[in-house]
Amino acid sequence: MIKFTIDGIEVEAEEGQNVLQVALDNGFDIPHLCYHEALEPYGACRLCQVEITRGNRTRLTTSCNYPVQEGIKVQTKTEKVIRARKLVIELLLARSPNVPVIKELAEEYSVGTPRFSLDNDDCILCGLCERVCREVVGVEAISFLGRGSSRKVGPPLEINPQTCIACGACAYVCPTNCIKVEENENERTIVRWGRTLPMKKCKVCGRSFAPWFQLDYFGKITEGIPKDFWDKCPDCR
């Protein structure tokens, strides 16, 4: 067990955990957009910045990828932290002025109209979709493309990724909801990647419930689950 303090309150953590994770578990409110507990921390959105004192050195750093250490002092609401977060929010707001979650953050931290020229991108390049596709699903259908100001996330050639199983995990983790999933009776489409796949019908109730590709893939990567498990929808299992 590692003991340290957050805003003066003593907390306990296990070796290998990161500060943000421990803070959230203990009910501290630290904003974050690029962190998900199921994925490797990435430190891209810079919103989870806190001040960490170790020995006699205090510095501003992202808490999502800062490993816990015995005796460190974490401060989540100092003037410096708030100022850093406000700038981050201002930059995010300039990039994506129409994204609800960013507008809410701007309101919470009273950030007005950004000084920077406004863009209208709904993707903030947090990389959650790319990480979930690689780390959790394991198909690597999408990744970062390009660099600098033209950097974006997408499939190779920017359309219709051949390995995508249309599971929708990317849409689920997306903090700005910029990846839309549409379903009709027989097909599921991941709109942003231009991927449409036919869906399998449940053996019991006859309802289309998931793409064939996705179920085949799940069947391959899971062990000890009877084959017909993937023939029934979650409600009928």
Place this chain on the structure above:
Amino acid sequence: MSLKGIDQILKKFEYRESAIIAILQEVQEKQNYLPEKDLEYISEKLPIPLTRIYRIASFYNAFSLKPRGKHIISVCLGTACHVRGAPMVLDRLKLELGIDIGEMTEDGLFSLETVNCLGACAMGPIVVFGKEYHGQMTPARVESAIKKYKKTSKE
């Protein structure tokens, strides 16, 4: 590039994923760009996901996913070359070739690109034709240089 040619390159690098940049460089060497089907073949043979290859190929400026001409003309627009008149040289090149930056001539001979510094500022303005560096370029010398390369590629 022929699939055999790619196989040879892959064999040379012992099918190591870590050598992917070197592999892509050699594949690009022959035709000045990375065709889609070559990347697909590499991804199949290594084997690594195609996305990982595209991520790398689209990141580095040295790689091109679009067809490029036999001679790649790079005009240096660094500060030193800029003040010594590189923009005028560039304009003349555009006019002579009839293409814009990042485009290829219809006959597939030339592509036009700009770079931010070649590290030889004393020679500026510099224009690189393929692998040959031409220092102290002027708009007037553009025409003869192009003619020379047209001639050599005919032979």
